[in-house]
Amino acid sequence: MTDLTASPAINVRDRILDAAMRLFVDKGYHPTTIPDIVKASGTSIGAVYHHFEGKEDLARQLHQQVIAEFMGFVGAEVLNGSNAETSIRAYTELMFRLTEERPYFVSYLLHARPRAVVDDNLTVCSREGLEVTSEIIRIGKANGEIIDADERVLCGLISGTIMRIVDMRADHIVPGSLIALVDPVAELIWRAIRI
Amino acid sequence: MTDLTASPAINVRDRILDAAMRLFVDKGYHPTTIPDIVKASGTSIGAVYHHFEGKEDLARQLHQQVIAEFMGFVGAEVLNGSNAETSIRAYTELMFRLTEERPYFVSYLLHARPRAVVDDNLTVCSREGLEVTSEIIRIGKANGEIIDADERVLCGLISGTIMRIVDMRADHIVPGSLIALVDPVAELIWRAIRI
Amino acid sequence: MTDLTASPAINVRDRILDAAMRLFVDKGYHPTTIPDIVKASGTSIGAVYHHFEGKEDLARQLHQQVIAEFMGFVGAEVLNGSNAETSIRAYTELMFRLTEERPYFVSYLLHARPRAVVDDNLTVCSREGLEVTSEIIRIGKANGEIIDADERVLCGLISGTIMRIVDMRADHIVPGSLIALVDPVAELIWRAIRI
Amino acid sequence: MTDLTASPAINVRDRILDAAMRLFVDKGYHPTTIPDIVKASGTSIGAVYHHFEGKEDLARQLHQQVIAEFMGFVGAEVLNGSNAETSIRAYTELMFRLTEERPYFVSYLLHARPRAVVDDNLTVCSREGLEVTSEIIRIGKANGEIIDADERVLCGLISGTIMRIVDMRADHIVPGSLIALVDPVAELIWRAIRI
DNA sequence: CATGAATGAGAATTCATTCAT
DNA sequence: AATGAATGAATTCTCATTCAT
Known part of the structure; x- marks a missing residue:
């Protein structure tokens, strides 16, 4: 039986993706702001724009x-x-x-x-x-x-x-x-x- | 058998509601702007805020x-x-x-x-x-x-x-x-x- | 000794002026809106624009x-x-x-x-x-x-x-x-x- | 004798405060717009909202x-x-x-x-x-x-x-x-x- | 004279994005 | 790589004013 659990996000990129997923689900895509994602992922604006184009x-x-x-x-x-x-x-x-x-x-x-x-x-x-x-x-x-x-x-x-x-x-x-x-x-x- | 068709929106309030429904479906709530609704309903910003609080x-x-x-x-x-x-x-x-x-x-x-x-x-x-x-x-x-x-x-x-x-x-x-x-x-x- | 009391505002124009004075004092000129004055004077938008240019x-x-x-x-x-x-x-x-x-x-x-x-x-x-x-x-x-x-x-x-x-x-x-x-x-x- | 002169505003926050004071005195609080303050302080809308909540x-x-x-x-x-x-x-x-x-x-x-x-x-x-x-x-x-x-x-x-x-x-x-x-x-x- | 629905210019504010450090 | 101050386009909303009834 496949293990369905998610491995805990360890690197910055995954922490950002995980925080974004939760926020997109809870608040929706548009109401979620970059600062929201930064706060929830414990990273920084710069980190988000380093790993993603926007x-x-x-x-x-x-x-x-x-x-x-x-x-x-x-x-x-x-x-x-x-x-x-x-x-x-x-x-x-x-x-x-x-x-x-x-x-x-x-x-x-x-x-x-x-x-x-x-x-x-x-x-x-x-x-x-x-x-x-x-x-x-x-x-x-x-x-x-x-x-x-x-x-x-x-x-x-x-x-x-x-x-x-x-x-x-x-x-x-x-x-x-x-x-x-x-x-x-x-x-x-x-x-x-x-x- | 009930008539399911919508009566054509005749007054300003209904024209606004109808345009909003279509735009909310097509673009989503957040990406739909008040000017979008105004344009689609053929009314005015003031009319929207006259009939609705926001x-x-x-x-x-x-x-x-x-x-x-x-x-x-x-x-x-x-x-x-x-x-x-x-x-x-x-x-x-x-x-x-x-x-x-x-x-x-x-x-x-x-x-x-x-x-x-x-x-x-x-x-x-x-x-x-x-x-x-x-x-x-x-x-x-x-x-x-x-x-x-x-x-x-x-x-x-x-x-x-x-x-x-x-x-x-x-x-x-x-x-x-x-x-x-x-x-x-x-x-x-x-x-x-x-x- | 001169009578300093104001005669009670009886006509529409005076009711509007009196309400405006109180609101200008209480809230200031800019925060006072025409609807504020209309409400406080018990008149109507039309009445204000009938008696004053703006x-x-x-x-x-x-x-x-x-x-x-x-x-x-x-x-x-x-x-x-x-x-x-x-x-x-x-x-x-x-x-x-x-x-x-x-x-x-x-x-x-x-x-x-x-x-x-x-x-x-x-x-x-x-x-x-x-x-x-x-x-x-x-x-x-x-x-x-x-x-x-x-x-x-x-x-x-x-x-x-x-x-x-x-x-x-x-x-x-x-x-x-x-x-x-x-x-x-x-x-x-x-x-x-x-x- | 205390020096009463103001030190010239060097950082963004002080430039904004100084411009706002002059404009509030000259035009009043309400007639002063954020763009007025931005222009007078040589900063930007974003800077105002970065340093102040509104x-x-x-x-x-x-x-x-x-x-x-x-x-x-x-x-x-x-x-x-x-x-x-x-x-x-x-x-x-x-x-x-x-x-x-x-x-x-x-x-x-x-x-x-x-x-x-x-x-x-x-x-x-x-x-x-x-x-x-x-x-x-x-x-x-x-x-x-x-x-x-x-x-x-x-x-x-x-x-x-x-x-x-x-x-x-x-x-x-x-x-x-x-x-x-x-x-x-x-x-x-x-x-x-x-x- | 009186009314209030309709108008839209102009205001405050938000937030994705950039970039110097 | 990481940071967050600075930017300004775009958005919501307000409100003086007009005008048909």
Whole structure:
């Protein structure tokens, strides 16, 4: 089982990126000022501009790093099976464990819509998260495990269900760890889409 | 069937609110400037400050108006049936029709997280959208139509599936009208949760 | 003895002028807004612009009215005697009675430096108040009642002493009515300047 | 004899404070804009906001600095004698020399009524100037040098006379240096209040 | 005469970025 | 590499004034 925890930020660059991620999640990109990031990271204005070209570049590098780490987890945990049912369970488990262990990371994944950073206006979920689901469906259909419904609908059900529960937990709407819900959720999804 | 279309903004206040909604969706709250709103609404700075106390108050009033209108639709279309299956179909249809007829309204519902406006940091969907789903589940369980699973999970599946498909369409990830998907989606959800 | 009390403002123009005087004294000219004056006078924006050309014109007319009323009191109470000692007593009494009966009127006299209204930057006291004192000194010297000192010095002592005590009372630095101090003050001034 | 001249403002903060003092005296607090201060001080908007929290804070710090410097002069020149007659002469000389050497400093002392800056609405003179005079009177009465009159009246005569002559000079109503008037003024005041 | 919605020039303030040390 | 004082473009908001009703 992959270690999902983040290594504690030791160097200046990582301290800045980590502080920026938390602030972007808590306050949003625009309301977060460079001095905010400086204060939260215990560094200096000069250090920020030494490591990044500016606020936008900092956001872009943060975004790429988060995506890369997320896709790494997905590759290691989800897309290595050739079976749709176990992949759905693995994807659910990955997302729920991440939510419990790294809530800021997940909140960033769910909500960051960095217009200044990427030309479109999509969250990581709408873009990379969807690729994961599409791949699972492709495998499942090829294996004859999954009903022959519209792909948009299947995608929406799988990723929507998982992300929505993560969202409710990250927003503190619902209490309690999600770990116990991995099996119930995976089973419910499977009820809907299995042959 | 309720008329979901917005009446064309005729007075200054509504023209400002309408322009603000579109700009908040397209650019986000912070990057939208008062001059942007003035230009888009064909009014004047003074008019904005005559009708609203400031940008924040404008956002707050917009938020309340959108919520009120949405809850009005929900009350008229969804929460008047005593049957979970038809309520789910009605909810799906409402959201899909709104997406086609008033895409900005729906994008606002899905993504506006106005920290400055409400003390928490939730989208309309996370809050009001959840109430709708909870109510449907309550009815369905009382009627013995729905399996006895964790409420968070059922909620997540129903609202997550619907919202996710709306989201993909609003983000132009998937092309084509959602109207044809009302029945397939409602049926898929129903496969998952029916006794 | 002249009646120093202001007749209650009955018509719109006077209500506006009276409200403006109080607000100019309490908040200052610039921080006082037209809506402030409208609220305090119970009139309307339109009424203000009907009776005055604008804020500056309102201030100018107020200034002229205050000066005219003050000079009327001075003419009736102070400058009708041919004797310096009684004139000084009369001037002292006039200022002290005004301070008790119309504190806003006196505060306006003492502190209003309406740069926008008159081209120089003097209070009514520095201009009109000084003319009064100069005239008293002229009479006193002609009568041989007053020592032959520098006129600036004599002026400063007479008007400075009176105005300073009024000032302290108007600013609420010292408590208690000034009426009982009329004789002591006039006598002290006289000790300094009599032959 | 204390050096009353101001050292030329060398650092940015002092250049800003000095420019602000002159502008507040010449135009008043409200009509003075931040760009005015920037232009007059040869600095930048950013520099103003780097050194002060805002226009109000700038005014507050200026006020405190002027008071502190004034009270320093008073302590060194006036309140070190144990004799009322010489203290009055010293106070007169201090004020008249300041008027000649630092007219803006004195105009600020006399007229700045910074409502936004101190909770009451008094000039430095009404407050700190009064303490000086009260102390002189206390000494004089203890020594049996001064007549037993109402303290408000004695205060008013001493500080009123001095301030008024300074005022007339600062307002350019009277021409010519005040230095030659130190003895005549001190003697006239003394005639009024000595036993 | 009276009203107050609408206007926009001008003010204070913020904050990303630069650069001398 | 690191620092933080200095810069000024861009933003929000105020308020005197106009004018249709």
